[in-house]
Amino acid sequence: MVELIGLGTMIALVWLIAWSMAGESESEKRRMMSTLPHNAATTRHQQTRHAA
Numbered sequence: 001m002v003e004l005i006g007l008g009t010m011i012a013l014v015w016l017i018a019w020s021m022a023g024e025s026e027s028e029k030r031r032m033m034s035t036l037p038h039n040a041a042t043t044r045h046q047q048t049r050h051a052a
Helices: 002-051
Strands: none
């Protein structure tokens, strides 16, 4: 019985860590997408400045 409780706890913890990391990845993607237009404009400005 103790082994089953330990195994269930370990599975639950591994699932919780995986779920947490997936959520963190999604928030990172949203953050990167929200800053993308700013970075693209900055890159274009730098290319134009370099060409001049």
